[in-house]
Amino acid sequence: MPRVLRAPWLLVLPAALVALWHFAVAERWIVEGIIPSPAQVLDSWYTWIFGSAQATLSPYSGTWFDNVAYSTRRVLQGFGLAAAVAIPLGLMIGWNRLVAQVVDPTIQLFRPVPITAWLPFAIAVFGIYDASALFLIGLGAFYPVVVNTTHGVRDTNLLLLRAARLMGARPATVLAKVVFPSALPSIFTGLRLGIGVAWTAVIVAEMIAVKSGLGYVLWDAYYVGRMDICVATMFSVGLLGYLSDRVIVAAARFLLRWRTLEAHE
Amino acid sequence: MSGAPAIALERVRKEFAKGERRVLAVDDVDLAVEQREFTAILGPSGCGKSTLLNMVAGFEGPTAGRVLAGGAPVDGPSPARAVVFQEPALFPWLSVFDNVVFGPKTQGKPAAEYRAGAAQIIEQVGLSGFESHYPAELSGGMRQRVGIARVLVMQPQIMLMDEPFGALDAQTRSLMQELLLEVWERHHQTVLFITHDIEEALLLADRVCVMTARPGRIKKTIRVAIPRPRSIEVTTSPEFNRLRAEVFALIREESLRAAAESARAGGAR
Known part of the structure; x- marks a missing residue:
């Protein structure tokens, strides 16, 4: 159609x-x-x-953009940090058996601990500051990215590895020119899951660990009985989450053009 | 060095661990392939002929015996012994041209040195105009041409081909065989060609080694004295028919023996 x-x-x-x-x-x-x-x-x-044309007592009047900017910045920073650590680490875990044996069990042990359970720890260590929020967002987004990157690396076709080695590629070249592009679809799956977790984490963190952003507004509005603002916040988060996912999908479409051709075969 | 055969296998044996059991894939294989000779290894599936090729390529080591290339032991893959796999094994994220020049590019050769050669080889294998296509946009036959071009561009002394046309339809396969004959007339590399197709082996090779069923041994080596350059027409010549009948009998004998043996093994259980 x-x-x-x-x-x-x-x-x-x-x-x-x-x-x-x-x-x-x-x-x-x-x-x-x-x-x-x-x-x-x-x-x-x-x-x-x-904002409102008349003078208003509402503390929310005209503050949407500011709060959206706070939350978006935290998500981008935390998510960026997570991706910058998780993608190289995932590549190494998938590529090198020793790295996998040293690092992977620890990651798998920590992974089931929900980021909400990290809240008291984060506040105790980082205080009611941005660092708390970034820690929670980064940690939440880290797991799906590292796990999917590892999976993508291990899925690399053995024949492609052999072909590359045969054509004179050294291990570092094989990793950069064969393993990485081959794992890229899987890495993007991890990034899409990760950005979703990042938005969850930012709301949780802002409700408790910092005093600005959409999560803070949500909790504050609930306390003063402004359910209309609560619902508007929920829609706002949904919208932002959707948009950030679209951005990642667009980047994936662009970088994985060769794959869309395959799908249309 | 020039006196040594291009490829030599000396009393080569290869076992695989399969859970508790050890499976003997290849046993006591002696083979010498001379420089610029086109040798085909012909055998039923599961006879260990791909294992043989993987050892020459350097992907696997023998359990016993020696594998030599140009007189020196093989200790890993090298651009000097290029492989065309059964699946083309192209990089799906690279265009045809980038797939073809992957070898020289990763070996750090300057683009000026390989660009012209690559374009020429792409033309030889009939892929002109498809340089910027991705593998997903090509047919199976065209992909395998890219696989061959990618190997030719490295100017290997030795080409190892592991049933390269096995996955193609009959029509495309005979076109590819002609293409390979043409290319080989031009470059005259040493070729070790693995196949289970009798006609393919006889059409292409100077020498056909017929292997036994598992464990793989070389049962008999047959010299194909059909003059070159050859084309697909030689398959109807009396000499070709005589050779085909001879090889067919050998293979049939081998299949019957294997069937009888597996029946006996089944009965013993």
Whole structure:
């Protein structure tokens, strides 16, 4: 089906959910005053983004961009740090048996510990500062990237390795010119999972370990009973997470052009 | 050095550990391939002929005996002994041209030195106009041509070919055989060619070594005295038919022996 004809179908389910939400509030199917209506959320979200013409007492007026910038910066820094460590490490674990034996069991032991369980530790060590948030985001994003990179390296076709060695490639060249490109699809899978975890981690960290960003707003709004702002925050995070995933997918499409050709075969 | 055969196998034996058991893949193989000679190793599947090639390539070492190239022991893969694999084993993320020049490029040769040669070889194997295509965009036959071009560009003294046309359809296969004959007439490398196809072996090779079923030994070596340059037409000549009948009988004898042996092994269990 052409893309243009497919578009309306994409909107069916979201529209139905918003309609259900609207009527559930308007018809009082749910207890009044707890869940705001879609219109209310949209209105508060608008004020949160663009501010209000009248003088207002709302502490949220016009602060959306600032908070989005805080959270986005933390995600990018933490995620960047995680990728910068996890990709080379994953390559080494997959490539070298000794590195795998020394490092891999420790990673697998720490991996099941949820990042939420690291919160007290992070605050105790790094305090209520950015470093706490970056530590949690980086740690969360690290695992999927390192595991998928390792997997990608180990999946490299033996014949390609033999062919490269035969054509005179030294081990370092084989790693850079054969193993890395061959693992790249898997690395991108890890990055997509990692950016998702990074957004989860930033909200958790900002709720408790720092005093700015969307996670902070979310928790603060909940405390003062502004459920409309809470819902607007949830949508904001969803939107940002979706956009950052699209950016990674676009990068993957560009770098893995040879693969899309394969899929169309 | 010039007097030594291009490839020599001396009492070569290769065992594999398969769980608790040890499997004898190749036993007591003596083989000498002269410089510029085209030798085919012909045998049923599972006779260890690919193992033989992997040892000459330097991917595996023998359990006993010696493998020599130009008189020196083989201790690892080298561009001087290039391999064309059964699957083309191309780098899917590189274009045809970049696949072809991977060897000289990784060996640090300047581009000016190999570009012209690469273009010429790409033309010889009939891939002109496809230089910027990715392997995924090519047919199986074209991919194998890239695999051959990639090896030719390194100007190896020795070419090792492991059933390179085995995965192609019959039509494409005979075209590729003609292409290989043409290329070989031009370069005259030493070739060790592994196949289970009798006609292919007789069409291409100066000498055909027929192997026994597992453990692989060389049962008989047959000289193919059909004059060169050859083309696909020689397959209808009386001499070719006589050789085919001879090799067919040898192979059949071997298959029957293997079948009887496995039946006996089954009965004993």
